[in-house]
Amino acid sequence: MNTSVWRIGQILNSVQSTFVGLLRIWSIPLVLLLSLASGYTTYYGLSYFITDWIALIITVAVQSVIVICSLELASCHWRANLARFLTVGVTLAVALLVSVSFSYFKFYELSQQDNTLLTRYRTLDQNLNDYLDQVNQLKSTLMARQQKRTEAAAKEATQAYLGTLQGIREESRKRVGKGPMWNHYNELQLTEENRLRQMASNFGDLDQRIAAARGAVQKFSSDLKNPAVYAELMEQVRQVQAKADNLASVHGVKPVPAPVWGSHVEFVRGITPSFAMWEDLSLFALACAAMVDFFTLVLSYRLEFSAPGPLTEEEKVLAFQGLRQFSEFAINDNDELEFVFEKTELERAKRYPDWNRMFTVAFLLNRGFLRKVSERSVEFAPNLYPIMAECMRKEPAQAGPDEGISEGNIRRFIESKAHERRA
Secondary structure (H helix, E strand, O other), X not given: OHHHHHHHHHHHHHHHHXXXXXXXXXXXXXXXHHHHHHHHHHHHHHOOOOOHHHXXXXXXXXXHHHHHHHHHHHHOOXXXXXXXXXXXXXXXXXXXXXXXXXXXXXXXXXXXHHHHHHHHHHHHHHHHHHHHHHHHHHHHHHHHHHHHHHHHHHHHHHHHHHOOOOOOOHXXXXXXXXXXXXXXXXXXXXXXXXXXXXXXXXXXXXXXXXXXXHHHHHHHHOOOOOHHHHHHHHHHHHHHHHHHHHHXXXXXXXXXXXXXXXXXXHHHOOOOOOHHHHOOOOHHHHHXXXXXXHHHHHHHHHHHHOOOOOOOHHHHHHHHHHHOOOOOEEEOOOOOEEEEOOOOHHHHHOOOOOHHHHHHHHHHHHHOOEEEOOOOEEEEOHHHHHHHHHHHHHHHHOOOOOOOOOHHHHHHHHHHHHHHHHO
């Protein structure tokens, strides 16, 4: 029964250790992928300010510095070497600043892409409306001018019929009725009326084209990324422009200047990175840029800081042999086994050599199996208990082939080891 329990604990410990090891192995490709993603966004921003190949070299250097400094920061202790710790920290901060600053441009472009399209659409809509309003104003001006000319011709024809037209000979004045004079002015009236009707017909066609252009704008507003809809809109605008220019040339007036209409590729083109983007700061873009480098930093730091997975059999024996040389054990407030690793007064008096056990403590602290509690004491990490239990199960069995792991056998084994130490 006891053997089965020990085997179950050993299996659970192996599963846990394997899982931790797999997580650490998976952390390596994660760090590489995050560095690749951060490097792409950093290179994207740098390439707009410096030559591409220089931007690539700087990007590789920055991402390498972030990973290397994260590993160095986890391995160095500021109390031991403050200058090195500060140097690594400052270098890491500079690399992160460069990476986040230039990655911000890419995330700003992605986050502001829809807003940029809406802004460009509003500009396009405003320019088109202004142009169409000017065309309508030109149309109204021409129509009003022709209306006045028609009314003037009708007035002159009426005056010619009544004989009250100014400038006619005296013998023809006050003579009512149709005559050569009236025929002349009547032809002028008919000509002007025909021009007015023709102009109204042409302007009716122009109004239809203007209405079609406004409808195309409304249709384009619902699908800004569709080049076919944009091409249809431009076709409607060109028809309006051609009709308006033709009418202006026919009536001898200056045509309405049309805005420059770009292609759909120019309309949907992304934002060119510039330092003006920092004036319109986007917290979302900044958070995304910092998030990628933050995860890279944390995973790189944990690769060095956390335990690298299971111990080998030799390392387990080393840990067990070293830890059992300590004597001052206690259960602390965290329900963990805590012990003092410094020499006792008696050991100092006897000049007891503690190289082996101190090396064991430093080794397990570095591997994450022990945790520092104070300047004098450490506590067991949860993953150390099953290792010690396995070693304790194996150690008494070496005392004799017929001995189990009963409490009496363990006590006798500990007493014999203590007697050997005193001897």
